[in-house]
Amino acid sequence: MAETIDASRRTWIKKAGALLAASSIGPIGAARAQPVGAASRKLPAVTAGSHTSFGPLRRVRAGDLEVAYVEAGPASGKPVLLLHGWPYDIHSYLDVAPALAGAGYRVLIPYLRGYGGTRFLSEATPRNGQQAALAVDALALLDALKIETALVAGYDWGARTACILAALWPERCTGLVSVSGYLIGSQQANAMPLPPKAELQWWYQFYFATERGREGYARYTRDFVRLIWELASPQWRFDDATFARSAPAFENPDHVAISIHNYRWRLGLADGEARFDAIERKLAGFPTIAVPTITLEGDANGAPHPDPSAYAKKFSGRYAHRLIAGGVGHNLPQEAPQAFAQAVVDVDGV
Template identity: 40%
Template sequence: MINYISTDFLTVAFRQNGPDDAPVLLLLHGWPDDATTWNEVIPPLTDAGYRVITPWLRGFGNTTFRAESTNRTGNAGILALDAIALMDALSIDTFSVIGHDWGANIAESLAVGWPDRVLRIALLSTPPRLGGMPTPPFQHAQLEWYHWFQATKRGEDAVQKDPIGFAHIMWENWSPKGWFTESTFEQVAQSWKNPDFVSVTLHSYRARWDEAEPDEASRQLETAIKTTKTLSLPALYIQGEVDGVNPPYVSENVHEKFTGPFTRIVMPGVGHYPSREAPELLLDHLLMFLAN
């Protein structure tokens, strides 16, 4: 069942599973995806004794802006502020975060901004931005072509005309051939018909490379993320062996960003979407991490 709750700027669509008094896990999806990416891992997590909160990010699914005057921004800092607003609205004080893709960057942003509330983080498929984002080497920049494409006027026009076709290319290229069915893609793509999906997407990718300013409300947090070199909380990084956009070599030095307990796992035969491609194996790693 989808629930709805209002924050200052959003009406957030989310699912909530598990006992109200259980330890809280906030599961954050990435792009292009939606909250259903967690469908296979939610029941085992609740069976293991956790309360699981899975929202749709701003611009996705039925999460909507409350006012036309609110900027349709999507940088990680403002998405982290959205997440904290959701936790506040639910009267949740402390929690752990599991984030995929965009969700991974939101998770680290939460750890930077609210270290007294975030107990541990698991990052899936996307390395942290701590210390700022240097221009990637040519080999990786080629894989991130869609970042640069969206920074151009012609790219913007093309994405606005066919955001679903744009997203389909990512699903085709980021994981092994045949990993998804078209019916699954079509179901998830309903979330990208949100009227603000394109605006949030374009701003997210432009802002990370300084081609757009971050949302003003998140400027202080964005500065903190760029100036924070390491985190000390328990952290897990999960990397698909055949990830087509962030191959294993991209995350080889992720351990340098963490001074506390840290584990990096490369999942064999898995691409960019571990929660969809190998949920049982992912769950094993998550439960071990959460229990320690």
């Protein structure tokens, strides 16, 4: 969609990007971002849909959660943490994981809170979907697995979490791959209204702001998720078997609560947890990211996403942006696994 977006939508995206830049604390940085170089090594061909299963699901206690995750590749390999988005799951990386494992990486793909086999350790823990909570989950997982540094990569909620780790804990990140670029947000920024066509793109956010929306998502979860897949990736012709592999992830008992809280928190309609206030204050300043980064965008992304020009200056280190052609939508790692996996390798090569 990056090449076919209409003029009015370009206008609001650029305005939103200008607002983000103007809201940043401090200068962008003394040095302009330097481009990421050519690929250090080319991966073998990766075909979307060529894999249908992972190895056994593993579990580890990490922070508030018992995290369910899959792992591929040698235990001695460089760690790569792959984070999925909403409403998707770990199967977005079915073809990416073996490609990276074959290249010698230790690949870790967790179910986020509210998805799949991941569970809260205590019933008393708030079912909180705010951005800081998910970032702290990712850090806790690295700590639990005794991983000091990892390359982090993701899309949608996963890209936002990866960006937060790279911005606030760069000592833990060797590099970043982020679909749709710089996705760190704040309640203050989200309070600003957008032009009507832009607001229309967020229809589900407003639906979730109502109790009718919460009940509707709970009652029709699978139908809702499938609709989002179709709208966000209008040219992705996924089959029933592909959807069926991911659908059980949304039966997690906390999935609806986490999803609803995430979108209500963004609009200031739900409180976050006080323990994350300091993190959110830092994020509200839209900190720059200095670790080597490649951002990706599909040419047919039907979900709301910023124009690359709006966030390029948020990356002050080695940086490149790639537009992935061929009708690629929002779920880029599953639709274009070759491009996603190659970006990971190229960032590591820096």
